[in-house]
Amino acid sequence: MSTQPPRSEFVRKIFEEGVKYMEQLVEENERLRLALAKQRDQDRATTPEEVTRLRTQLSLALEDAKSARSQHDALRAELDRVQNENQEFAESYVSMQEKQAALSSLYAASYELHASLEMPAVLSSLQEIIINLLGSESFGIYITDEKHPVLKMGVEVGLPALAPRTLEFGHGVIGQAVLSDEPWLEYEAPAEHDPLVVVPMKVRDRVVGALAIFRFLKQKNGVTDLDRELFRLLSAQAATALHGASLYAKEARRAATFEGLVDLIRTGTPKS
Amino acid sequence: MPKDSVLIVDDARTTRTHLQLMLSAQYDCSVADSAESGLDLARAMNPRPRAILLDVQMPGIGGIEALKRLKADETLRDIPVIMVTTRGEEETLAVCQAAGCDGYVTKPVQTGELFTVLRNLLRGAR
Numbered sequence: 001m002s003t004q005p006p007r008s009e010f011v012r013k014i015f016e017e018g019v020k021y022m023e024q025l026v027e028e029n030e031r032l033r034l035a036l037a038k039q040r041d042q043d044r045a046t047t048p049e050e051v052t053r054l055r056t057q058l059s060l061a062l063e064d065a066k067s068a069r070s071q072h073d074a075l076r077a078e079l080d081r082v083q084n085e086n087q088e089f090a091e092s093y094v095s096m097q098e099k100q101a102a103l104s105s106l107y108a109a110s111y112e113l114h115a116s117l118e119m120p121a122v123l124s125s126l127q128e129i130i131i132n133l134l135g136s137e138s139f140g141i142y143i144t145d146e147k148h149p150v151l152k153m154g155v156e157v158g159l160p161a162l163a164p165r166t167l168e169f170g171h172g173v174i175g176q177a178v179l180s181d182e183p184w185l186e187y188e189a190p191a192e193h194d195p196l197v198v199v200p201m202k203v204r205d206r207v208v209g210a211l212a213i214f215r216f217l218k219q220k221n222g223v224t225d226l227d228r229e230l231f232r233l234l235s236a237q238a239a240t241a242l243h244g245a246s247l248y249a250k251e252a253r254r255a256a257t258f259e260g261l262v263d264l265i266r267t268g269t270p271k272s
Numbered sequence: 273m274p275k276d277s278v279l280i281v282d283d284a285r286t287t288r289t290h291l292q293l294m295l296s297a298q299y300d301c302s303v304a305d306s307a308e309s310g311l312d313l314a315r316a317m318n319p320r321p322r323a324i325l326l327d328v329q330m331p332g333i334g335g336i337e338a339l340k341r342l343k344a345d346e347t348l349r350d351i352p353v354i355m356v357t358t359r360g361e362e363e364t365l366a367v368c369q370a371a372g373c374d375g376y377v378t379k380p381v382q383t384g385e386l387f388t389v390l391r392n393l394l395r396g397a398r
Contacts, residue, residue, distance in 0.1 A: 094384065101383035104293030112286045128286040131358060135380040219360030219378045 102226045105133050106233055113241040117248040122241045123155050129234070130211065131157070134227055138215035142167075142174065143242065144207050151178065151210055160214055162193035169207065174198050178207045184231035186223060197223065199231045201239035208239040208246070275300045276394055279321040281310030281338070282356065283330045287379070291325060291356075294383060299390075306330060307338035314348055321351060322394055326373075328357040328364065336371050343372035352393035356381065 112125040123141060130136045138158035142151035149169040156165070167175045177185045177198035184199045195212035202208060211234060216222075263269075277300040280291050285305070292301045302321065304310035307330050314321060324342070328335040335355060342348045352374040357364055360378040368376055375389040 097383050097387065100297065101294045104290050105380075107293060108286050108289035111289060115285075125286065128284045132284050132287045132379050133290065135358075137358075217358060217360065217379070220380065 102229065105226060106229060109133055109230060109233055110237050113237050114244075117245055119242075119245040119249055122238075122245045126211075126234075126238055126241075127155050127157065129230070130213070134213070134230055135217040135220040136213045136215070137217045139211065139213045140165075141209060141211055143209045146246075149207075151175065151207075154209065158215070160193045163195075163212070163214060164193075174210055174212050178202075178210045183235035184228065197231065199235050199238075201235055201242060203239050203243045206243075208242045211238070276322040277302065277317070277319070278390070279304065279310065279314055279317065279324045281305075281307060281313075281324065281330075281335075282327040284327070287327065287356070287381075291381065291386075294381070294386070295390075298387075307333045307335060311338055311341055314342065314351070315345070320348065323390060324351055324353045325356050326353055328355050328359065328368065336367060339368065339371045339373055352396075354386075354389055354393065 109129045112129065113122065115125065116122055126141055130139050130141075136157075138160065139156070140153055140159050140163060141155040143154040144150070145152055151167050151169070151174065153165045159165075164172055164174065169175055170179055173187065173190070173194050178200040180200065182200070184197060186197050187195065190196060193214075195214050196216070197211075197213040199211040199213075200207060201210055275298065278295055279302045280288055280295075281304045282288050282291070283305055288303045288305065292303060295301050299322075302313060302317065304313045307326075310324070310326065314324060326335045326339060326342075330338075333341075335357075339353055339355065342351065342353055349372075353372070355368045355373045355376040356379060357368070357376060358379045365376060374393055377386050377389055
């Protein structure tokens with residue numbers, strides 16, 4: 001007889017050990033599962049104090065955000081205000097620059113008109129003003145005849161062939177314009193030989209002359225406000241300058257005659 | 273801050289007075305009444321003018337010849353020259369450009385246009 005355990009006993013033992021091992025595995029598994037669950041709960045669960053602290057922190061953060069937003073809005077409004085102010089300053093700077101240029105123009109015109117009492121110099125200044133400050137390409141400066149109510153050409157530049165060189169008061173566009181009370185008259189789409197602008201030049205009610213502009217320079221786009229100020233200035237100041245030059249010429253002639261007479265009386269011979 | 277100096281060369285006294293008054297708030301202006309005296313003044317100025325406004329139509333050698341002489345003179349050629357002209361025609365401008373002008377403005381001079389051209393040239397020359 002054999003002393004070795006029977007084969008079935010061996011299988012049973014192996015099986016029992018397998019069961020034990022399986023039970024140990026299940027236990028270990030359960031332990032790990034519980035540990036994992038605990039860890040998850042720890043992760044998830046926060047204490048009420050922590051919740052309160054987090055809530056407070058959140059609330060403060062929200063307050064900060066709100067404050068930052070309102071600060072941002074205030075800064076944006078301030079920036080807009082400064083930008084608008086800047087824009088206004090820029091506009092007013094340009095406007096002041098334009099005004100300064102306009103005043104410079106008016107001052108230069110006025111100054112030059114009264115810089116001399118000689119008729120040719122006054123006419124030359126007037127011509128410069130009309131070309132350089134008014135941008136006129138074709139114009140005539142008419143001077144009133146000393147004895148008759150007639151306008152005669154004093155200076156002409158690029159005048160149309162058919163434009164009048166001599167005209168009576170009340171006749172034609174220019175003759176009628178000098179009798180009006182307006183400091184200047186503008187005409188739209190006139191005939192080629194009719195003026196675009198007439199500036200009657202008067203000292204009180206006496207017509208001293210007239211400026212008639214027939215064409216402006218190519219680069220000039222119409223009559224501007226500054227041009228109208230210059231027309232107004234010419235109407236009064238050029239008239240005074242022309243009148244002064246005319247009186248000065250008369251006085252010079254009279255003085256020359258008087259000097260001649262004095263020489264004649266003194267020497268018995270007229271001065272050559 | 274010292275002002276930039278600008279030399280105005282024009283035979284018309286009205287234009288000289290006008291430009292001088294217009295620019296004097298921002299620039300130190302010197303004036304000459306002919307192309308020849310303008311060249312002499314530009315050579316004599318120390319320091320040299322920062323820009324020159326030169327009338328095209330003047331008695332004597334005229335603006336174009338003066339421009340050519342300025343650009344031929346190595347001590348003056350770097351000064352920006354702005355031609356001032358009553359003639360806005362393209363051929364006049366082409367002649368000015370061929371002679372070496374740096375900019376131009378037409379009469380009657382518009383403030384904004386003149387200041388823009390001057391500023392751009394001075395900025396470019398710095």
